[in-house]
Amino acid sequence: MGHRKAVLLVAAFLAVAAIGCSKKKDDGGGPTEVEFGLDVRPANATCLAPARPPSAFNVQLQVAFGGITFDQPVLLLPHPSLTSPQRWYVVDLGGTIRTFEEGDGQVDISTAFTRTVTNSPLDTGDERGLLGFALHPDFGLNGRAFVHYQDGNLTSRLHEITTADGGLTFTAAASPILSLADPYGNHNGGMIDFGPDGFLYVGIGDGGSFDDPDENGQDTTVLFGKILRIDVDSGSPYGIPADNPFAGSSVDAEEIYAWGFRNPWRFSFDQETGELWVGDVGQDAWEEIDKVELGGNYGWDDREGNHCFEEPGIECVGEGKIAPVVEHAQPSYVSITGGYVYRGTAIPELVGHYIYGDYGTGLMHTVFDDEVTGLPEARPVLSAGFNISSFGQGLDGEVYVISYSGGADEIYKIVPTGGPVTNTFPDLLSETGCFDAADPRIVVPGLIPYEVNAPLWSDGADKRRWMALPDGETIDVDPVTGDWTFPLETVLVKEFSVDDQRIETRLLVLHTDGNWAGYSYEWDENETEATLLPAGKTRAVGTLTWGYPSRGECLQCHTDAAGRSLGLETVQMNRDAIYPGDLLADQMNTLEHIGMFTATPARLEPLPAFDGNASGELRARSYLHANCANCHQPGGTGQGPADFLFTTALADMGICDVAPENGNMGLPGAVLLAPGDPDLSLMSLRMHTLDSFRMPDIGTRVVDPQGTSLVDAWITGLAACP
Numbered sequence: 001m002g003h004r005k006a007v008l009l010v011a012a013f014l015a016v017a018a019i020g021c022s023k024k025k026d027d028g029g030g031p032t033e034v035e036f037g038l039d040v041r042p043a044n045a046t047c048l049a050p051a052r053p054p055s056a057f058n059v060q061l062q063v064a065f066g067g068i069t070f071d072q073p074v075l076l077l078p079h080p081s082l083t084s085p086q087r088w089y090v091v092d093l094g095g096t097i098r099t100f101e102e103g104d105g106q107v108d109i110s111t112a113f114t115r116t117v118t119n120s121p122l123d124t125g126d127e128r129g130l131l132g133f134a135l136h137p138d139f140g141l142n143g144r145a146f147v148h149y150q151d152g153n154l155t156s157r158l159h160e161i162t163t164a165d166g167g168l169t170f171t172a173a174a175s176p177i178l179s180l181a182d183p184y185g186n187h188n189g190g191m192i193d194f195g196p197d198g199f200l201y202v203g204i205g206d207g208g209s210f211d212d213p214d215e216n217g218q219d220t221t222v223l224f225g226k227i228l229r230i231d232v233d234s235g236s237p238y239g240i241p242a243d244n245p246f247a248g249s250s251v252d253a254e255e256i257y258a259w260g261f262r263n264p265w266r267f268s269f270d271q272e273t274g275e276l277w278v279g280d281v282g283q284d285a286w287e288e289i290d291k292v293e294l295g296g297n298y299g300w301d302d303r304e305g306n307h308c309f310e311e312p313g314i315e316c317v318g319e320g321k322i323a324p325v326v327e328h329a330q331p332s333y334v335s336i337t338g339g340y341v342y343r344g345t346a347i348p349e350l351v352g353h354y355i356y357g358d359y360g361t362g363l364m365h366t367v368f369d370d371e372v373t374g375l376p377e378a379r380p381v382l383s384a385g386f387n388i389s390s391f392g393q394g395l396d397g398e399v400y401v402i403s404y405s406g407g408a409d410e411i412y413k414i415v416p417t418g419g420p421v422t423n424t425f426p427d428l429l430s431e432t433g434c435f436d437a438a439d440p441r442i443v444v445p446g447l448i449p450y451e452v453n454a455p456l457w458s459d460g461a462d463k464r465r466w467m468a469l470p471d472g473e474t475i476d477v478d479p480v481t482g483d484w485t486f487p488l489e490t491v492l493v494k495e496f497s498v499d500d501q502r503i504e505t506r507l508l509v510l511h512t513d514g515n516w517a518g519y520s521y522e523w524d525e526n527e528t529e530a531t532l533l534p535a536g537k538t539r540a541v542g543t544l545t546w547g548y549p550s551r552g553e554c555l556q557c558h559t560d561a562a563g564r565s566l567g568l569e570t571v572q573m574n575r576d577a578i579y580p581g582d583l584l585a586d587q588m589n590t591l592e593h594i595g596m597f598t599a600t601p602a603r604l605e606p607l608p609a610f611d612g613n614a615s616g617e618l619r620a621r622s623y624l625h626a627n628c629a630n631c632h633q634p635g636g637t638g639q640g641p642a643d644f645l646f647t648t649a650l651a652d653m654g655i656c657d658v659a660p661e662n663g664n665m666g667l668p669g670a671v672l673l674a675p676g677d678p679d680l681s682l683m684s685l686r687m688h689t690l691d692s693f694r695m696p697d698i699g700t701r702v703v704d705p706q707g708t709s710l711v712d713a714w715i716t717g718l719a720a721c722p
Contacts, residue, residue: 030584037579037587041594044446046433047468049489049509052517054421055382057366059347061412061513064400065102070409073402074190075133076392079167081140083395087167090411093129095149099167127205127263127639131190132158135167136232137198145170146177146200146232148192156180156188158202160232177237178230178255180223184208186639186661187263187281191338195229196274199241201257202228203264203278210283210663212301217260220252225300227264227278227292229257245295260298260321265359266338266390267292271397277354279338280324283309284692287336288324289356289367289378296322325354326367326378331553331698332536334360335637337388342366343397347416355381355399355414357388360637361552364388364401383551384412385515386560387637405560405635429505429521429530434468434493440529441502447493448596450587451577452567453607454626458496459544459702461503466493467568469596477601481647482570483563488512492565498541502527504548508558508565516564518554545701553698561636562629571646572626574606607646610706620714621646623707627696642672642683649722655683656721665693675718684712 065088075091085101092098132148139145143163150156158178161170182188187205195201206216206225217225231239246252263281270277276292286305290298297320301309305327328336339356350366357364364381389404392411403409426432429440436442447466455463469475473487486492492508502523510516521530522539536550549557558564567573570588577587592600607622608614614622625646631638633645640661641654650656655672660682664670667680674680686695687708694700 031578031582033584035585035589036593037577037583037585037590038448038594041596042445042448044444044468044471046444047446047491047493048433048470049491049511050425050432052383052511052513053425054417054423056379057347057349057381058417058419058421059350059382059414060417061382061384061401062415064411064413065100067410068100070098070411071096072129072389072404073409073411074129074131074389074404076390076400076402076411077133077135078393078395079139080135080137080395082167086394088392089133089135089167091130091133093131095130097130097133097147097170127186127188128154131188132192132202134192134194134200137194139167143167144232146192148190148202150182150188150190154182154185156182156190156204158192177232178202180204182207183214183224184661189261189264191264191267193267193269195269195276197241198231198233199229200232200238201267201276202230202255203261203267204228205263206261206300209661212262215301217262217300218297218302220246220256220259223253223255225259225261226253226256227258227261227267227276228255230255243294257294258292258296258298260296260300260302261290262300262304264338265336268338268340268391268393270341270354271343271393272341272352275341277325277338277341277356279336279356281335282330285330287328287330287333287358289326289336289338289354290322291325293322298322298324325376326365328358328365328378331556332361332550333358333363333552334556337390339364339391340393340399342399342414343393344399345396346398347414355391357384357391357401358552359387359389359404360556361550362386362388362555363552381414383517383555385511385513385517385555425519425532427532429532432491432507434466434491434507441527443493448591449577449579450568450573451575452572452626453575453609454572454622456566456626457696457700457704457707459546459700461496461498461546462500463497464495465567467491468493474598475591475596476598477570479602482602482604484565484568484570484573485563486510486565486568488514492568498544498546501525501541502530503539503541503546505530506549506554508554510564516555516558518549518551518558520548520551520554522548547699547701549699556637557630557696557699559630559637561631561633566630567626570601570604571607574603610710616710616717617714620710623710627707631696640672651722656718663693665689673715673718675720676716678712678715681715684708684715687711 070090070092072093073090074093077089079087087101090098128150130149134146136144145161148158157176159176163170186208189203189205191203193201204223204226206212216222231241240247240254246254246256261280264278265281267278278290278292280288282304288305299321303309306323337357337359341354342350354367362384365378366381367376368379370377386403386405390402392400399414401412429435430437447468450465468491470489476485488510490510494506496504505521507519520533522533523530533548537548539546574588576584608618610619624644629644632642643653658672670680670682672682678684686693
């Protein structure tokens with residue numbers, strides 16, 4: 001891993017030199033040092049983001065509500081009785097609820113929400129915050145609404161709030177409805193909604209951590225891991241519906257409607273049938289969609305999906321537990337988001353079918369019955385291109401998709417494409433416009449090669465990288481963070497070789513809808529052509545099992561929090577690089593010289609090379625930034641408090657002597673980072689393993705000897721937490 005070979009690029013592009021070693025050699029046989037690697041910006045008329053592959057249902061996402069943006073939205077719901085115009089409510093994780101009439105601008109209704117409801121701050125950490133909001137069925141008459149959130153003391157609270165002005169502003173009720181002291185910080189469920197029976201349903205996770213350590217999912221004496229049903233129109237503070245499965249019990253929890261859930265993240269009722277659908281987030285291997293019945297047991301933690309959890313590999317559909325409607329194996333799905341049964345009129349082929357998606361990959365599916373077996377199966381709808389935090393549904397039955405990417409998030413509507421759409425996405429690498437049509441081993445002149453200081457571990461493969469921007473467009477660089485923002489139609493290219501043989505070329509493209517997508521092309525054994533893969537796959541390459549990522553997996557690594565492009569940031573790009581003609585030049589100066597930046601970027605300190613002269617701590621931190629911070633940073637998709645950005649001080653990384661939220665790998669006393677002891681440091685142990693605990697959890701099947709050595713040496717040298 002320590003060095004990449006200098007590979008002669010056909011058509012005179014000399015590619016990547018050794019990591020951190022792009023220097024002019026003294027023996028006269030190395031590259032020629034020049035001021036700029038390129039004198040002019042190459043024209044690019046062909047390597048531009050193509051149109052997305054069309055949906056099988058001829059649908060697409062359309063920005064809704066005039067492009068109003070939100071801050072980490074988790075819920076969209078309509079006013080139950082105002083239809084002309086329809087009034088909407090959007091719940092933001094941080095504690096704000098906004099309301100607006102369709103076609104109108106947004107109106108803040110509770111910017112001081114957390115102070116109104118509780119005297120302690122609202123907790124917006126991992127899977128915490130304002131998660132639920134429900135309007136009473138008679139909201140238009142009584143002004144009653146309910147919220148579910150986590151306060152700063154790790155307590156989940158259900159409160160009633162009221163409005164006296166038609167739903168424009170709210171005030172808190174005098175007393176809470178329900179509160180639960182959470183044993184851990186994650187798995188809070190949080191969805192609340194009124195069913196067609198007029199009762200309030202509440203989704204509660206299993207209490208958190210890993211493996212359901214308190215066995216809450218199957219314990220009917222506690223509320224964790226359940227769907228609750230309560231009557232907020234009787235009793236104090238609520239009544240128990242008479243047909244709840246444990247109504248009148250002195251042992252079991254009377255509030256329980258159904259149980260055996262891990263983290264029921266978003267549920268909904270079918271507008272026509274009243275059936276309750278739930279997306280339950282899995283742990284190691286399976287994500288599931290459940291159709292929930294009164295008194296049903298959905299298996300966790302005896303089962304994960306259709307599979308035994310405590311004895312992996314054994315099927316256990318029976319034992320009085322209800323199987324999911326459909327399940328998805330990880331990592332094709334990694335954190336399922338429940339949706340809605342489509343009851344609109346715009347897309348007739350979807351009427352009566354449940355639509356849902358995945359937070360980690362941005363994929364969307366719907367449940368159809370197989371024409372031969374009659375059994376339900378998941379069919380792909382489209383790839384959203386962003387983290388799906390939730391769905392919404394209008395009173396007219398149309399379905400909306402909520403973007404959640406850490407800021408400036410929008411809401412989209414699922415709409416028809418207007419008729420059959422021809423797939424124009426190139427099936428062959430030679431058809432992409434980024435490579436020579438006669439010889440796809442040769443890049444077109446419009447592609448600009450680049451190198452990074454701290455590369456992502458890719459199972460020891462050699463890599464070459466290029467960028468292609470539309471003519472006249474430029475890159476915006478954040479002066480503080482050094483993150484790069486690219487124009488629409490940008491194409492980023494990465495080629496992978498093992499033992500001097502090309503095996504894969506990936507295109508990360510920014511479509512004209514403003515969302516990134518990744519596409520993988522597999523090279524044939526003779527390197528004459530590479531073909532677009534419709535899904536992920538594995539292939540034996542010598543002694544290596546090479547994994548080609550699915551399109552969803554591409555976005556699981558190329559997170560929005562990390563700017564999608566990953567290596568294209570100033571701390572990575574601030575270095576010398578090799579250019580056509582065997583020229584060595586400062587990469588940032590060259591890019592500025594040919595007009596690639598909107599404004600002169602600040603020259604932030606570069607990430608240290610893994611085999612350079614920086615201290616062991618800095619080189620280890622550089623490795624963690626390149627390989628872990630794409631998910632583990634503020635606003636990222638990684639679970640827990642860890643922040644592996646190079647610029648974050650150790651005291652603020654949330655790892656030193658911090659107990660894990662997702663299991664200790666069977667090692668009592670293990671923490672994320674144990675000073676002086678890699679064997680009790682989960683961040684090290686997960687890098688060394690190849691089982692379900694592996695980190696990074698996708699994209700690699702080989703332990704990195706250099707990376708693990710760097711991180712272990714740093715941990716060993718730490719005497720104590722700062």
